Amino acid sequence: MKTEICDQFGIEFPLFAFSHCRDVVAAVTNAGGFGVLGGTAYTPDQLHQELTWIDEQVKGKPYGVDIIVPAKFEGKGENLSFGQLADRIPDDFRGFINDLLAAHDIDISDQPRMAASSLSGDTGASLLDVALNHPIKLMANALGVPPDYMIEAGKQTGIPVAALVGAKEHAIKQVNAGVDLIVAQGTEAGGHCGEVTTLVLIPEVIEAIKPIREVPVLAAGGIVTGRQMAASVALGAAGAWTGSVWLTTEEAETAPYTVQKFLAATSRDTVRSAGRTGKPSRQLVSDWTDAWAPHEGGRQPLPLPLQNMIAEPVLRRIDKLAEGGHPGAQKLATYFVGQGVGLMNKVKPAREVVLEFIEDYLAAAERLSRSLDD
Amino acid sequence: MKTEICDQFGIEFPLFAFSHCRDVVAAVTNAGGFGVLGGTAYTPDQLHQELTWIDEQVKGKPYGVDIIVPAKFEGKGENLSFGQLADRIPDDFRGFINDLLAAHDIDISDQPRMAASSLSGDTGASLLDVALNHPIKLMANALGVPPDYMIEAGKQTGIPVAALVGAKEHAIKQVNAGVDLIVAQGTEAGGHCGEVTTLVLIPEVIEAIKPIREVPVLAAGGIVTGRQMAASVALGAAGAWTGSVWLTTEEAETAPYTVQKFLAATSRDTVRSAGRTGKPSRQLVSDWTDAWAPHEGGRQPLPLPLQNMIAEPVLRRIDKLAEGGHPGAQKLATYFVGQGVGLMNKVKPAREVVLEFIEDYLAAAERLSRSLDD
Structure with a gap:
């Protein structure tokens, strides 16, 4: 393929792969796509190590780094310590979580019950310096x-700056702020997402930013096949930004029990819930997501990063127990993933996923072209 | 265009237009698409009149009829009278609605507060006989x-039988039941809808039914432009099934205030709520939808058709007041429409909408084809 965005980024196929796993990033870049390492969970030193490894693997081929610096969060601009932020968590939230754990036969009273959130907005600058x-x-x-x-x-x-948006109003704001690449992400996406679906959002965003400045738009949300990427290009997108599909690749560090959950899940097994970070994000349905609004009878979560500070350490512990076979933990465990999980039915090498994307993209383009033949 | 489904239905462009308005149905059919009249709200006599008028307009060109016969509803198989069904509505629901109306300066104590629901499942057979x-x-x-x-x-x-589905499990059931055409409708659709987005649902449904029998799948949900229809065909759909886009055509009987609401709305102004019929359906956000779960603090609605029996007569009255300029009613009024409403920004003749679809479809196919040029 030879599109503008391929030229701009020096790639053969405009498939952008977001992953927390360096192996996936390198494999996608080496297969002709564009790997993007999610850097937020690393310390600056760790990030340097990961990027050094990627540099050795890709030998000059292009890749990128993604860092979460939320524009809005509780305590923003107040320069609060961890303790001061923690004081804003009402006591009954701890009680609520204790009860939820007890109901699932989980006792983690010996474990830290709160942790600094990587979403608190204060680590981005040092990570970016490393990158x-x-x-x-x-x-x-x-x-x-x-x-x-x-x-x-x-x-x-x-170096181009990309930003993820879930609504046209946000896209307009981002383009005005000087962003070079818009990733328009539909509600079907894993992780943080808005309410508008990819099929509606892509044309809406493209129309909205057109009068401001020419900025390429990548489609994101639910895209795990080449035919969906082709659909995105038909909608006017310059390519696709993907995440979930890499979670069941051989290279991914996804734990075995989680991989099995992903392979078995249908598109209806995910839910958009703020119960994990305090902002709505899509993940597998579980007893944890059922415990928080908007699930019927669920409790209203705290704002970002407070919800994340109490939820993340507990969920990490739950993950470990779930992987060890604990039945209560397996009911509670939840994982960020998009609705595309319904189409992820086999573990494959990341390189093979890229090649299948290309093949499926070509078949879809051929299908659309054939519909015009008289 | 010359695709299998065009041959099967004798149409030039596989754009199916669902509308309650006979003028839209005839205009789309006469422009080379396929109009489908929503017949559920009519009496058998009225339906006969509408179809006679359409017959005169389309002069043998193809059109269809859509009837809602819910597979599941409260009182199914019990052969209940209207009064017996009404007895299942708890008194405090009437009180809740009275309070909501009073808070919006609306007094409709002189109006009927309950009506037989066209969704109760007992009128379908006689309507079908007429059709x-x-x-x-x-x-x-x-x-x-x-x-x-x-x-x-x-x-x-x-005569082929079509059925709407919002999940692959339903598609499998329908194909096994003998349906000839599957309309796979994403969560972005107006009216009753599931949770899975069109972009994910289409490939999921196509893969799921493939082993059973070859049945064409139309894409529905959020489709208001030709580029979205082209995206659907790239995904493997045989064409598109549309509804919302016809609500702002010149032919539609949409009331003026409602049309203005549609033109002004963005894709984020809709919500999937069971507060209207008892089953989740997408409509414009309003104080009415805010009053029912899953909105924060909203009340859990009754099941179909009970919720519809108390909601519909009140909402019809609210619509009239809203059209007359009543501020409280304008805050409460809500209308079935999909997220595609964000892309509906101008009133046009239905014929022009069809022609724009075709033009935009061709441009999208050309865009996808161009992405392959070396």
């Missing part, structure tokens, strides 16, 4: 308008 | 597996 010392070809922010220092770094280095 | 006395080329059921008498009529007359 800029590697030959990255894209920096992305996954939540809200990128911080000034990212936009500024983009201008100084010439 | 079969006209040269219809499709009969559709919009909610659940078509009743036996529809499947049977299809076999005897050779």
